[in-house]
Amino acid sequence: xxxxxxxxxxxxxxxxxxxxxxxxxxxxxxxxxxxxxxxxxxxxxxxxxxxxxxxxxxxxxxxxxxxxxxxxxxxxxxxxxxxxxxxxxxxxxxxxxxxxxxxxxxx
Numbered sequence: 001x002x003x004x005x006x007x008x009x010x011x012x013x014x015x016x017x018x019x020x021x022x023x024x025x026x027x028x029x030x031x032x033x034x035x036x037x038x039x040x041x042x043x044x045x046x047x048x049x050x051x052x053x054x055x056x057x058x059x060x061x062x063x064x065x066x067x068x069x070x071x072x073x074x075x076x077x078x079x080x081x082x083x084x085x086x087x088x089x090x091x092x093x094x095x096x097x098x099x100x101x102x103x104x105x106x107x
Contacts, residue, residue, distance in 0.1 A: 045101040048082070049075050059096045066092065076102040 046055055048070055056067045066088060073087045079102040082088040 046099055047103050048079060048100050049102055049105055059099060061092050061095050075105040077104055078102050 053067050056062055069087045073085055079100050083090055083093045
Protein backbone atom coordinates (compact mmCIF):
# COMPACT_ATOMS: atom_id res chain seq x y z
CA UNK A 1 0.00 0.00 0.00
CA UNK A 2 1.58 3.30 -1.05
CA UNK A 3 2.18 6.06 1.48
CA UNK A 4 -0.12 9.07 1.34
CA UNK A 5 1.30 12.31 0.08
CA UNK A 6 1.39 15.38 2.30
CA UNK A 7 -1.49 16.86 0.34
CA UNK A 8 -3.60 13.71 0.83
CA UNK A 9 -2.92 13.79 4.61
CA UNK A 10 -4.05 17.40 4.71
CA UNK A 11 -7.28 16.62 2.83
CA UNK A 12 -7.97 13.69 5.10
CA UNK A 13 -7.42 15.78 8.22
CA UNK A 14 -9.69 18.56 6.93
CA UNK A 15 -12.39 16.01 6.07
CA UNK A 16 -12.23 14.40 9.49
CA UNK A 17 -12.46 17.80 11.21
CA UNK A 18 -15.40 18.83 9.02
CA UNK A 19 -17.29 15.64 9.83
CA UNK A 20 -16.55 15.96 13.54
CA UNK A 21 -17.73 19.58 13.54
CA UNK A 22 -20.97 18.73 11.77
CA UNK A 23 -21.65 15.88 14.20
CA UNK A 24 -21.01 18.13 17.20
CA UNK A 25 -23.34 20.75 15.73
CA UNK A 26 -26.01 18.15 15.07
CA UNK A 27 -25.93 17.07 18.70
CA UNK A 28 -26.48 20.59 19.99
CA UNK A 29 -29.32 21.53 17.66
CA UNK A 30 -32.07 19.43 19.34
CA UNK A 31 -31.73 21.65 22.40
CA UNK A 32 -32.23 24.68 20.19
CA UNK A 33 -35.38 23.13 18.73
CA UNK A 34 -36.70 22.33 22.19
CA UNK A 35 -36.23 25.40 24.37
CA UNK A 36 -36.26 25.05 28.13
CA UNK A 37 -39.71 25.15 29.71
CA UNK A 38 -40.96 28.57 30.72
CA UNK A 39 -40.11 29.36 34.31
CA UNK A 40 -42.40 31.69 36.10
CA UNK A 41 -41.20 35.13 37.02
CA UNK A 42 -42.45 37.15 39.96
CA UNK A 43 -44.86 38.98 37.65
CA UNK A 44 -46.38 35.63 36.55
CA UNK A 45 -47.12 34.61 40.14
CA UNK A 46 -50.46 35.29 41.83
CA UNK A 47 -50.12 37.47 44.92
CA UNK A 48 -52.29 35.89 47.62
CA UNK A 49 -52.53 39.24 49.42
CA UNK A 50 -54.16 41.09 46.51
CA UNK A 51 -55.74 38.42 44.29
CA UNK A 52 -59.43 38.62 43.58
CA UNK A 53 -61.71 35.68 44.43
CA UNK A 54 -61.90 34.83 40.71
CA UNK A 55 -58.09 34.77 40.43
CA UNK A 56 -57.79 32.53 43.49
CA UNK A 57 -60.45 30.18 42.08
CA UNK A 58 -58.27 29.72 38.99
CA UNK A 59 -55.66 27.92 41.12
CA UNK A 60 -55.75 24.11 40.97
CA UNK A 61 -57.98 22.62 43.65
CA UNK A 62 -59.34 25.97 44.83
CA UNK A 63 -63.06 26.25 45.42
CA UNK A 64 -65.17 28.73 47.36
CA UNK A 65 -64.07 27.43 50.77
CA UNK A 66 -60.32 27.81 50.13
CA UNK A 67 -60.86 31.21 48.53
CA UNK A 68 -62.78 32.46 51.60
CA UNK A 69 -60.12 31.10 53.96
CA UNK A 70 -57.23 32.68 52.04
CA UNK A 71 -58.95 36.07 51.91
CA UNK A 72 -59.94 35.93 55.60
CA UNK A 73 -56.33 35.21 56.62
CA UNK A 74 -54.78 38.22 54.88
CA UNK A 75 -52.22 39.72 55.05
CA UNK A 76 -49.49 37.11 54.67
CA UNK A 77 -45.77 37.85 54.91
CA UNK A 78 -44.84 34.55 53.24
CA UNK A 79 -46.79 32.08 51.15
CA UNK A 80 -45.87 29.24 53.51
CA UNK A 81 -48.16 30.88 56.08
CA UNK A 82 -51.07 29.30 54.23
CA UNK A 83 -49.95 26.03 55.83
CA UNK A 84 -48.45 27.27 59.11
CA UNK A 85 -51.67 29.18 59.95
CA UNK A 86 -53.86 26.22 58.96
CA UNK A 87 -55.49 28.01 56.03
CA UNK A 88 -54.63 25.18 53.61
CA UNK A 89 -53.56 21.58 54.11
CA UNK A 90 -50.06 20.73 52.90
CA UNK A 91 -51.42 18.75 49.93
CA UNK A 92 -53.40 21.74 48.60
CA UNK A 93 -50.44 24.07 49.19
CA UNK A 94 -48.11 21.74 47.27
CA UNK A 95 -50.36 22.03 44.19
CA UNK A 96 -50.26 25.85 44.12
CA UNK A 97 -47.00 26.87 45.78
CA UNK A 98 -45.17 27.29 42.48
CA UNK A 99 -47.93 29.61 41.20
CA UNK A 100 -48.29 32.01 44.13
CA UNK A 101 -46.37 34.64 46.03
CA UNK A 102 -47.05 36.74 49.12
CA UNK A 103 -45.75 40.26 48.62
CA UNK A 104 -45.51 42.04 51.90
CA UNK A 105 -48.19 44.69 52.29
CA UNK A 106 -46.97 48.29 52.37
CA UNK A 107 -46.73 49.90 55.82
